Amino acid sequence: MGAAESNIGGRRSVSSQPLLQLDNIHKSFYGAEVLHGVNLDLCPGEVLGLVGENGAGKSTLMSILGGVYGFDSGTMRLGGEVYTPATPNDATRAGIAFIRQEFSLFSNLTVAENLFVDRFPRRGLSVDYKKMEERAQVYIDLFRLDISPRTRVESLPMGVRQIVEISKALEKDAKIIIFDEPTTSLSPKEKEELFEVIGGLKARGVSIIYISHILEDVMRLCDRTTVLRDGNSVGTFQNSALDKREIIRLMVGREMNQVYPTIEKEIGEPIYEVREFVRAGSRSPVSLEIRKGEIVGMFGLMGAGRTELLSSLFGAEPSEGGEILVRGKALTRPTPTRCIREGIAYVTESRRQEGLIMPKTIEENVTMVVLDRMTGALGVVDRSREKRTALDLVKKLTVKTSDPQRQFVKNLSGGNQQKVVIAKWVASEPKVFFMDEPTRGVDVGAKYEIYTYINELAREGCGVLLVSSEMEEVMGICDRILVMYRDRIVADIPKAAFDQERIIQYALEGGISDAG
Incomplete structure (x- = not known):
């Protein structure tokens, strides 16, 4: 696949005059203002980065641009003309297209x-x-x-x-294409091909708004970057004058010298053991253990079998043999219900499809796993207890919301949605936590908060098995790293022996499992 260089529809001229202008845009939900006079401009043939922490207002601003929401005050101009889309179809007819994380x-x-x-x-x-x-x-x-x-x-x-x-x-005939976290489901090779395509679109004069939490990609791909913070415009900056650290400071309003928090904790006896476990469709037995208070990372390339293994261990997919011990007790024929009953939680990699019920409220999502515990003998849910549980966990995980009982999770930012997923499982008071890509599509500030909470879970004695495709993440937060290659665990590396080149070599080529 190469860059888009052909002249479909004719090459558009590139101009320094803005194609799109958003001036002093205000927007409120439930009486709470979420955009406080945001400004943005986009020129023809420009790739503009749009960054900000989860909850900064990026999604709301783009939804206004796309005709999903109206705005309370301010002005939008497209091609010099006043632009007020009433529906998404209005935006499409005006030449605005969205490429979202979930394809349509x-x-x-x-x-x-x-x-x-x-x-x-x-x-x-x-x-x-x-x-x-x-x-x-x-x-x-x-x-x-x-x-x-x-x-x-x-x-x-x-x-x-x-x-x-x-x-x-x-x-x-899109004149403006908005990419929202476009690389979350792509392999490194596919990402490079996408960047070639975006370069070709830019050469044809198509304007791009590129939203991503991967700041290295924003720095590499974009001409300028607009930064939002707490619903306010921080400013728009030439990328040639920025570096990653400066963007983070602009996003969070403070220096972030420590990306991965540390915490004093004690690692105890094995709390979860897997012996010669074989998932359906694989001939490779897997053995591993997680200790009390330990965060075990699982790294591997796409297709290595990490997600499939977690799903089988949780009983969401069938298995063909092996032994699982939870706190020394055998767990035979795992099913999600049995795993939950034994204190196992599972944050899946797809929060929107598998982790949340999008049309439901925050409160309903947070309490869904433990609703049976709040139900009396007559089958009536104790609503006051449900509300109290949800409020406590929303506060504990710093979910940004005006009203957990009324706000739907579909209206939350990606980072806050992920916090709700974690809160849902924390409500069940698990002893073992499976986490599959827990910070995918999450900004740097929310990542730090999630890392901090994962550390807190470990400090309280929970064992965590964390799957991640980000090398820095598993090295930054985990006590050990298991490397998977073609359905097998080929290395078990303790923190003292972490070495990026060595881990990558195992992931690429496999090897003989060792202890470091």
Whole structure:
């Protein structure tokens, strides 16, 4: 896949005059103001970074731009004209497209059908499949994809699906494309290909707003960066005049010299043991242990089998053999219900699809795992206890909300959603915590808060098994690192022996499991 260099629709001229201007935008929810006069401008052919902690107002601002929300006061101009979209369709017609973390593709349809799903070309009363597939082939050639217009999306890797999303935007003549955390599901190779594509879009004069918590990518990719903090505009800065540390200071309003917090704790006896465990579909037995108060990292490349292993250990996917001991007691035929009963919690890697019920309130999500404990003999939930539990955990995990009983989790920022997921499991008072990519899509400030709480769980005697694709994260917070390669644990490395090059070598090539 290469950069988008073809001249579909004609190359747009690049100008220093703003294509988009947002001036003094205010927005309130439930009487609480969340945007306090935010400013943003975007020029043709520019890649503009948009950063800020979770809850800073990025999603709300982009939802206003996309016609999802109205705004209370301020002015938006697009191409010099006043712009006030009442619906997302208004934004689409104005040439604004979103590429979100969760793709809006229909996996059971073909590439061509997805490109035209809301406006199939017609020939009389029938769909003109020939025209549709010819047009889809233009984008396949543009991005040098090794697929057919008739390829079903469900068979495509995540990186190619993202290119299909971008093609949809271009087919609708998008002048502005907003990328919201676009690399969270991509492999390193797919990420590099995406950056090539964005470079090609920029060369054609398409304007990009790039939202990401991976500041290295923002620094590398963007021309300028707009920083939001607590619903306020901190400013827009030339990237040539910034470095990562300065961006963090602007985002959080303070210096953050320590990315990974430390805490005094004591590591005790084994609290969770796995012996010769085989998940369904794998022939490789896995053995591991987690001690009381220990944070064990699990690192590996995409496809190494980390998520599948955690899911099987929790009983969400079948297993074919092996032994599990929880505090010395055998856990036979694990199921999610049995695991929860034995004090095991599982934060999955997909908070929106598997961790939360998005149309429900914060309170309902926080208490869902322990609702049976709050239900009396007559089957009536003790609402006062439910409210008290939710408020305590919202405060403990510093979830930013105006009202946990009324606010829906779908309206929270990604970092605050993740805190709600963790709070949900903390309510069950677990002794063992599985965490799969717990800080994915979370800003640096919220990451620090989540790290601090993970450390607190360990200090209180909980054992934590933490899967992460970020090398710095597992080295920064974990006491040991297990490295997975093709469904096998090939290394068990203690903190004193952490070495980035060595860990990567195990992840790339496998090896003989050792103790360091």
